Amino acid sequence: MSPQQPILLVEDSPEDYEATVRALRRAGLANPIVRCEDGDDALDYLFHRGRYAGGADAPRPGIVLLDLNLPGTDGREVLAAAKADPTLRRIPIVVLTTSTDERDVEKCYAAGANSYISKPVDLDGFMRAIRRLKDFWFEVVIVPRTG
Numbered sequence: 001m002s003p004q005q006p007i008l009l010v011e012d013s014p015e016d017y018e019a020t021v022r023a024l025r026r027a028g029l030a031n032p033i034v035r036c037e038d039g040d041d042a043l044d045y046l047f048h049r050g051r052y053a054g055g056a057d058a059p060r061p062g063i064v065l066l067d068l069n070l071p072g073t074d075g076r077e078v079l080a081a082a083k084a085d086p087t088l089r090r091i092p093i094v095v096l097t098t099s100t101d102e103r104d105v106e107k108c109y110a111a112g113a114n115s116y117i118s119k120p121v122d123l124d125g126f127m128r129a130i131r132r133l134k135d136f137w138f139e140v141v142i143v144p145r146t147g
Helices: 016-026 039-047 075-084 102-111 123-140
Strands: 008-012 033-036 063-065 092-098 114-119
Touching: 008 016, 008 039, 016 033, 016 123, 033 039, 039 063, 039 075, 063 075, 075 092, 075 102, 092 123, 102 114, 114 123
Parallel strands: 008 033, 008 063, 063 092, 092 114
Antiparallel strands: none
16 A cells, blocks of 8 residues: 555544554554544545545545444445445455454454454553554555555
C-alpha cells in the first residue's frame, strides 16, 4: 500500500478513534486517515454518494479499519455491501471491534472480512495490537492496487 493511499477508519467512538490514530502514528504510518463516524457515512464514502459524490473528496482507501457496533447502518452491513461490490471487494477490510462473540467472527469472515481483531481494553494492549496490525498489513502483505 502506498503511503499516499488513505486508511478509512470507520469508528463512532472519539476515544477509540484518537487512540487508533495515535497508535498508527507511533507505529510510523504517515498515510492520510479518513474517519467515518457511522455506517451510512462509510457507505457514502466508499460508493461516492451524498457529500462524496464525484469521488474527489473520497479517494479509494488502501485498507478499511471497521468497527462493528456503529449507529445506523452497522459495520456488518458495511462489510457485506463493500464485499458484494466488484470494485470495492479488493480493498482489505479489517474488523477492529470490542466484540469477541464467535457469531460475529463467523459472520464477518463469511461476509469477506480480511481479518478480525478484538480491541484490547487496556491502552498498552491496544497499542501493541495496532503495531502488529501495521506490521502485517503495511509491511508484510502485498495487496492489489486500488484505482
